[in-house]
Amino acid sequence: MKALFFSLAAFPLLLQAEPVQVIFDTDMASDCDDAGALAVLHALADRGEVEILAVVTNRKCPGNSSAGAADAINTWYGRPDIPLGTDKDGAKTPPQWNNPSSYTSILHEEFPNDAPGDDELPDALDVYLETLRAQPDGSVIICSVGALSNLEDLVRADKELIQAKVKELCVMGGGFPRTHRFETNIRLDPAAAVTVTNEWPTPITWQGFEVGNAMYNGQELIDAPKENPVRRAYELRPFRGGNSLDRGKPNHDLATVLLAVRGPQPEHWTVVEKGRVLIDSDGGTEWRHDRPKNHRYVVIKQHPGILTDIIGELLAAQPGKP
Numbered sequence: 001m002k003a004l005f006f007s008l009a010a011f012p013l014l015l016q017a018e019p020v021q022v023i024f025d026t027d028m029a030s031d032c033d034d035a036g037a038l039a040v041l042h043a044l045a046d047r048g049e050v051e052i053l054a055v056v057t058n059r060k061c062p063g064n065s066s067a068g069a070a071d072a073i074n075t076w077y078g079r080p081d082i083p084l085g086t087d088k089d090g091a092k093t094p095p096q097w098n099n100p101s102s103y104t105s106i107l108h109e110e111f112p113n114d115a116p117g118d119d120e121l122p123d124a125l126d127v128y129l130e131t132l133r134a135q136p137d138g139s140v141i142i143c144s145v146g147a148l149s150n151l152e153d154l155v156r157a158d159k160e161l162i163q164a165k166v167k168e169l170c171v172m173g174g175g176f177p178r179t180h181r182f183e184t185n186i187r188l189d190p191a192a193a194v195t196v197t198n199e200w201p202t203p204i205t206w207q208g209f210e211v212g213n214a215m216y217n218g219q220e221l222i223d224a225p226k227e228n229p230v231r232r233a234y235e236l237r238p239f240r241g242g243n244s245l246d247r248g249k250p251n252h253d254l255a256t257v258l259l260a261v262r263g264p265q266p267e268h269w270t271v272v273e274k275g276r277v278l279i280d281s282d283g284g285t286e287w288r289h290d291r292p293k294n295h296r297y298v299v300i301k302q303h304p305g306i307l308t309d310i311i312g313e314l315l316a317a318q319p320g321k322p
Contacts (some may be wrong), residue, residue, distance in 0.1 A: 005020060019051045020261050023131060025124075026253070027146030027185070028070050029061035029101050032237035032244050036072060036217065036315055037145055037253035039230040041261070047322050050261045052091035052213040054131045056085040056124035058146040059188060061094060062100045063116040068108030069101075071115035072229045077319045081084040085127030086118040087149050098108030103236040112230040119274050124150040125157060131218040140165050143260035145172045145253035147188035152195045165203040165250040170260040171196075174254050174277065176208040176297045183209050186283045191247040194279050197295075206277055207259055208285070212252025214304040218244045220316035230315075255310045268307055 024041055028034045044050045055074065057066040065085045074082045108115070115121065128150065132140060144151060146169070154162060173185035173193065186193045197204075199248060221231040222245060234245040264271045276293040280288045300307060 001123065019045070020141055021053055021135060022050050022260060023053050023054045023128065023140060023142050025058055025142060025144040025146065025150055025193045026055065026070065027059045027188075028057045028066040029059040031249070032103060032218070032233040032254040033212070033249055035069065035103070035230045035233035036146060036249075036251065037257045038070060038073045040254045040311060040314045041075070042073070042079065042319070043317040044257070044261050045079070046077070046317065050295060052079065052082050053135070053140065054083040054085065054127050056087070056127050056150055057118065058087050058124065058148070058150045060087060060089065061104050061118055062098055063105035063108070064129070065101070065104040065108035067118050067121050068113055068115040069081075069104040069229070070149050071113040072107045072111035075113045076111065076227070076229050080114065083127055083131065083239050084115060085122045085124035087147075088119065089149065092147065092149055094187070097188070102238065103233040106236060107229045107233060110232070114288055122251065125153045127156065128154050129161065130219070135165050135233065138167050141260050142169045143169055143257055144169065145256050146185055148173070148185070148192040148196045149189045151191035151200070152172055152189070155195060159199070159201055162172060166202045168247060169200060169202060169204045170207070171204060172207050172212070172256040174206060174208050174279070175210055176272070176285065177287040178285070179208070180282065180284040182283050183285065186285065187281060190279070190283045193283070196278050197277050197279050203262065203294040203296070204277070205259065206295065207256050208297060209252060211255055211298065211300060212250040214300060215251045215255065215308040215311070216248035217251040217254055217308060217312050217315055218248040218316055220244065220312040221245055224316060227316050251311055254315065258307070258311055259313070265297050266300055270301045272297050272299065
């Protein structure tokens with residue numbers, strides 16, 4: 001048999017791409033899809049696709065436990081030392097929305113973690129500033145799945161730092177091409193949403209509520225270990241006369257994490273560009289072509305079930321399993 005020789009020059013090496021650097025800015029005080037999104041982020045980290053630089057919460061948790069819940073999830077996935085920060089200003093949230101979370105305090109109390117109460121942790125803005133200053137220029141993606149309060153604070157504090165360090169902002173919020181409904185993440189702090197939309201200095205990719213409404217996840221966790229705090233979050237969150245573990249839940253935030261880490265993969269997403277997002281005084285969002293900015297929004301390209309399955313596999317993955 002003749003020996004076979006191959007030139008390495010003729011066959012480029014398939015090298016593992018550098019992981020995406022992500023700061024995760026999450027509500028984690030209301031709906032369980034924030035917990036699910038953090039689980040998906042960890043599953044992608046286990047695959048070497050992302051490095052989680054920090055987790056900051058953007059809504060004051062009545063139970064003082066939004067970061068505690070996040071830390072319980074981080075600990076479950078073997079990353080207990082991820083920096084945490086919290087938004088201390090609860091006045092921006094409509095008072096009628098300040099109901100205790102169905103799961104944050106329980107995750108904080110029942111599962112291993114070493115986070116103190118939200119009020120004892122560093123302010124989210126300080127975590128942003130410290131984390132961004134330590135990163136190479138143009139390297140960080142911010143994934144926002146909640147109020148844009150922290151991001152408004154960051155714009156006001158150091159827009160030049162954002163310009164230097166942030167590659168892209170991915171936002172779950174609004175509805176496209178147009179909606180007059182009160183989408184939650186915009187309504188949590190409309191003034192902050194307007195500021196970020198108008199003044200953020202790097203590209204913004206928007207994912208509207210209509211994306212998550214087309215896809216449900218959560219039931220994939222039914223057979224997960226009882227020690228999994230994300231499973232517990234879905235079990236505790238009521239939904240449609242049952243709970244989100246049994247019935248599943250729209251995967252708004254989970255899809256945004258996938259989008260932030262993998263980008264708008266052309267087989268899964270259609271990207272609408274050459275326009276801008278406008279937020280009206282009532283919190284409605286609209287896509288306009290009159291004055292193009294560094295804005296774009298995504299539309300599911302194929303059957304939603306394809307992305308649902310991808311996200312569900314990540315949600316159900318065991319810690320440390322690539």
